[in-house]
Amino acid sequence: MRPLIVHISGVVPDEGGLTRIPSSKPIAGTRMSTSNGTWKDVLGSRLPAAMGEEIDEFEAQMQLRKQLKIEEKVFAELRLRRGAYGQRYDNGHRYDGSQTREIAFPRRGLTKGPDTEFDAPGMQRIKIPFGKMSAEQLEVLADCAEEYSNTIIHITTRQDVQLHFVDIEDTPDMHRRLGAVGITTREACGNSVRNVTGCPLSGICSTELFDISPYARAEHLFLLGHPDVQDFGRKFKIAYSGCSGEGCGRAMMHDLGFIAASRVEGGREERGFRVVVGGGLGPVPHVAKELYDFMPEERMLPVSQAISRVYARLGEKRNRAKARVKFLVAKLGIDEFRRLVDAELETLEPDPRWQEWVDEAEQSHQEWKPAPVTNDDVSPVPGFEKWTQTNVYDQRQPEFIAATINLPLGDLTSRQARQLADIMRKYGNDALRTTVDQNFLLRWVHRQDLVSLYNDLHAARLVLTGAGTITDVTSCPGTDTCKLGISSSRGLTAELRAGLEARSLQFDPTVKDVIIKVSGCNNSCGQHHIADIGFYGSSRNVGSYKVPHFLLLLGGALEDNAGNYGLAIGAIPSKRVPETVDRLLDLYSAEREEGEAFRPWVMRVGKKTIKEKLQDLMAVPTYEDDKSFYVDWHDAREYSIGDIGVGECAGEVVTLTEFSLASAESKVFDASLIVDDRTATEEQVLAAAALAYQAMVLAALGLLKTQDPDAKTNADRVFRDFERQFIDTRLFFERFIGNSEWPYFQAAHEAGGRARDMDEARRRVEEAQLFIDASHACYTRLRQAQVGGTEKVTGVLGSTN
Amino acid sequence: MGLAIEDLQRICVKLYAPDPGVGDQAFIPIFHQWIRDRTIGNLVLFDVADYAHVPESPGVVLVTHEASFSLDRSDGLFGLLAQRRVNGSEGAADMIATTLQQVLQVAAKLEEDPRLGGKLEFDRSRIMVEANDRLRAPNTDEGYRALEPVVSTAIKAVFSDSTLRVTRVNNDPRDRLAADVSVEIAAAQAS
Numbered sequence: 001m002r003p004l005i006v007h008i009s010g011v012v013p014d015e016g017g018l019t020r021i022p023s024s025k026p027i028a029g030t031r032m033s034t035s036n037g038t039w040k041d042v043l044g045s046r047l048p049a050a051m052g053e054e055i056d057e058f059e060a061q062m063q064l065r066k067q068l069k070i071e072e073k074v075f076a077e078l079r080l081r082r083g084a085y086g087q088r089y090d091n092g093h094r095y096d097g098s099q100t101r102e103i104a105f106p107r108r109g110l111t112k113g114p115d116t117e118f119d120a121p122g123m124q125r126i127k128i129p130f131g132k133m134s135a136e137q138l139e140v141l142a143d144c145a146e147e148y149s150n151t152i153i154h155i156t157t158r159q160d161v162q163l164h165f166v167d168i169e170d171t172p173d174m175h176r177r178l179g180a181v182g183i184t185t186r187e188a189c190g191n192s193v194r195n196v197t198g199c200p201l202s203g204i205c206s207t208e209l210f211d212i213s214p215y216a217r218a219e220h221l222f223l224l225g226h227p228d229v230q231d232f233g234r235k236f237k238i239a240y241s242g243c244s245g246e247g248c249g250r251a252m253m254h255d256l257g258f259i260a261a262s263r264v265e266g267g268r269e270e271r272g273f274r275v276v277v278g279g280g281l282g283p284v285p286h287v288a289k290e291l292y293d294f295m296p297e298e299r300m301l302p303v304s305q306a307i308s309r310v311y312a313r314l315g316e317k318r319n320r321a322k323a324r325v326k327f328l329v330a331k332l333g334i335d336e337f338r339r340l341v342d343a344e345l346e347t348l349e350p351d352p353r354w355q356e357w358v359d360e361a362e363q364s365h366q367e368w369k370p371a372p373v374t375n376d377d378v379s380p381v382p383g384f385e386k387w388t389q390t391n392v393y394d395q396r397q398p399e400f401i402a403a404t405i406n407l408p409l410g411d412l413t414s415r416q417a418r419q420l421a422d423i424m425r426k427y428g429n430d431a432l433r434t435t436v437d438q439n440f441l442l443r444w445v446h447r448q449d450l451v452s453l454y455n456d457l458h459a460a461r462l463v464l465t466g467a468g469t470i471t472d473v474t475s476c477p478g479t480d481t482c483k484l485g486i487s488s489s490r491g492l493t494a495e496l497r498a499g500l501e502a503r504s505l506q507f508d509p510t511v512k513d514v515i516i517k518v519s520g521c522n523n524s525c526g527q528h529h530i531a532d533i534g535f536y537g538s539s540r541n542v543g544s545y546k547v548p549h550f551l552l553l554l555g556g557a558l559e560d561n562a563g564n565y566g567l568a569i570g571a572i573p574s575k576r577v578p579e580t581v582d583r584l585l586d587l588y589s590a591e592r593e594e595g596e597a598f599r600p601w602v603m604r605v606g607k608k609t610i611k612e613k614l615q616d617l618m619a620v621p622t623y624e625d626d627k628s629f630y631v632d633w634h635d636a637r638e639y640s641i642g643d644i645g646v647g648e649c650a651g652e653v654v655t656l657t658e659f660s661l662a663s664a665e666s667k668v669f670d671a672s673l674i675v676d677d678r679t680a681t682e683e684q685v686l687a688a689a690a691l692a693y694q695a696m697v698l699a700a701l702g703l704l705k706t707q708d709p710d711a712k713t714n715a716d717r718v719f720r721d722f723e724r725q726f727i728d729t730r731l732f733f734e735r736f737i738g739n740s741e742w743p744y745f746q747a748a749h750e751a752g753g754r755a756r757d758m759d760e761a762r763r764r765v766e767e768a769q770l771f772i773d774a775s776h777a778c779y780t781r782l783r784q785a786q787v788g789g790t791e792k793v794t795g796v797l798g799s800t801n
Numbered sequence: 802m803g804l805a806i807e808d809l810q811r812i813c814v815k816l817y818a819p820d821p822g823v824g825d826q827a828f829i830p831i832f833h834q835w836i837r838d839r840t841i842g843n844l845v846l847f848d849v850a851d852y853a854h855v856p857e858s859p860g861v862v863l864v865t866h867e868a869s870f871s872l873d874r875s876d877g878l879f880g881l882l883a884q885r886r887v888n889g890s891e892g893a894a895d896m897i898a899t900t901l902q903q904v905l906q907v908a909a910k911l912e913e914d915p916r917l918g919g920k921l922e923f924d925r926s927r928i929m930v931e932a933n934d935r936l937r938a939p940n941t942d943e944g945y946r947a948l949e950p951v952v953s954t955a956i957k958a959v960f961s962d963s964t965l966r967v968t969r970v971n972n973d974p975r976d977r978l979a980a981d982v983s984v985e986i987a988a989a990q991a992s
Contacts, residue, residue: 106845637833
């Protein structure tokens, strides 16, 4: 049994997770059963208090879900907001090549979300803001990959890390271990602000205006858990770019993009950003629109906050397919959207963090120039020259280089990760970046150390060449693990990489520059729209069979912050995609004009002509003639789309009230564990009373949020507002529920959350549970009133009414 | 603070074999067929993962609810590695013994699969047991002193008339605590 750390606080913690009321000294837990203790014991002092409380709360919510005391829909969104995502087959069914059959998970029927078996393994997404990672963090990721996953660390196209085949019950300890080294999984999934991405070259790039890293960091910290980003209809992605011309930052394909800019005001150069909004890929791709041509740096955070508030207030909540901010921008028009953001800016209460974090950003803008660590007489092991041609970037700082560690399909093993951590410590400034091309970038390596670095990377088998070239094909997980995958993007990508690598010596530099990206479906996690040659998975019927296909797009571009999307050409059977790529490259090589890049060639020749030249490759032989077309890459089953599940790219919309009630449940659960423990000390039982009071405040706050999403979170204010809005109006009361529960909250509040003795503390915990039950009942009535229209209840569910 | 090795649940067991040279992709149809046919009745089989593109990786993995079985090269040597995925009610020695029996079961089925053409033959005289839990079994001298008798008990439970030699795997302290077991199996069991 896990020990419990109780933080006594007279005030409800705010939901932002960043500004907490100081808690008193933790009281040691009482339920330790192993002499080693738990990760919670071991790491307690290394975890920020707020983060520790959040993880404890999630762990308690998981226990409650197992007891069916939290709705599956609510728990799904709670776990998504901790980055714990679903994975293929978690609905408990799998197509075996002839039929779909049930998977006999032991606790069949116990779910962790709608149609999601509790026992099914899932994916853990881990935020790496702007891709920056230390050696220590990489080592802990390696440990977690070994103990909770299958030793494979996967880098995504948004600079996150993903671990697959993770048991949900392992996630709290994993979160603690990651948290202890400064990594958060909070809001890595779910309807909130996802990982803030940024150019991996920032700070060392020769085309950037200035280093965006500190600003991306400030944005991440400011919005993480911020109350204004908790009520979105869908996810919200932010990217920072240091220049307008290159594609590393991908700002134009994001919900919100910041592109470094400057202007001269009063003879002084002023830093800021061009702000773009409403971009996005997916089935309906949009290029972002310019919201402001220049926004001074100190306005960056308030602008983000104002946009978030407009999106939360006006964004679609019911129809997920139309809920991204790009649809809101398209519906309103960019001018009206700007007017709303400007108006929102006027209403914001000044927040000292707006300026503090920019100041901090400027202070942290220090260049690091390590001295060389090796002599220059080291001889390289084979392959050095080829590797340097594609994997070495000359930093703006003349003595230094950055090396790209090209990861096949974005994967590396835990052992490689540890070797890389050693290399980071030896050569660099302990800073690695994940890249949006699913690679690593090791920066600030002294030019004199290049040969030695190569030798060390070679020993770790991390010297795959061709970074950023045609062989460096990126891919989303696709049908390997994703519930939405239609075709095997990773299987195809592995085939393409192998085939292109074999041909790479034939390619001239222009062909080598062609970029290929693959997604397993049209949701575009592989970013196929912005590749010269892009593919996304689809299915076609041939006779009575289904055949895996990939839809071909041509002529997208990374340049201009990924602001040009490819043209759809047609569907190619999966097994003919490698041949299609070969033919495209041959056509391009033969027909291009002097120096003509791939995209201009596509635009000049036109999709109609290109399609005609590929037409024969779009045909599918009959099943009798060639069964291999009816089986996907790296699979052995006859193809089916029967394994596609419901996506969790964004969970179901869970209201602020439901979140608050779930937090209340979690708190009272923790309190009940203490009072149920016969060995608990008096001090601990009295602390449980404080927890019970906090739970009541959270329940009341949840109801207040039906009236005002911005309801104040201070305990006194919650009590007063609740009394005014729910007691004086009798909204809280029903014939059998609520009448007797309100005095429990009153008494606890008047006592300042304290109990006189252990008996009263135990009673307080029971009363808190009753008050929470009554709050649930009240919320149900409010929802029914809203749906049925039988009672006028203003502002229910924080809607726009 | 002493070690609670008896609570150890996360473990890996590996059986080595000369690389059969059949290519990792050869195992994919075999595992899919096993899932379809529910070949291993006491395990809930449900997925196949492919990491063959990563050097010295788990290669191709048969995923079951209880454990993952990979054609593993992560220590540079080919073999079949079982990684326990879920906690059970058994003690550590029983857990290791159960997992070892599962590895032996999977190994035997692979060896007899005609698609591999008789090229795969596991060495049952060498077993690697890894404690996949840095909290309960840290990679320290103390950790090894606690683990070693548990491993011996577990292997003896499977190969009752065998003679064992258990040595600590000399690895990076950041790696997982592991024991290499040489097993001299009585003739009757070896068959």
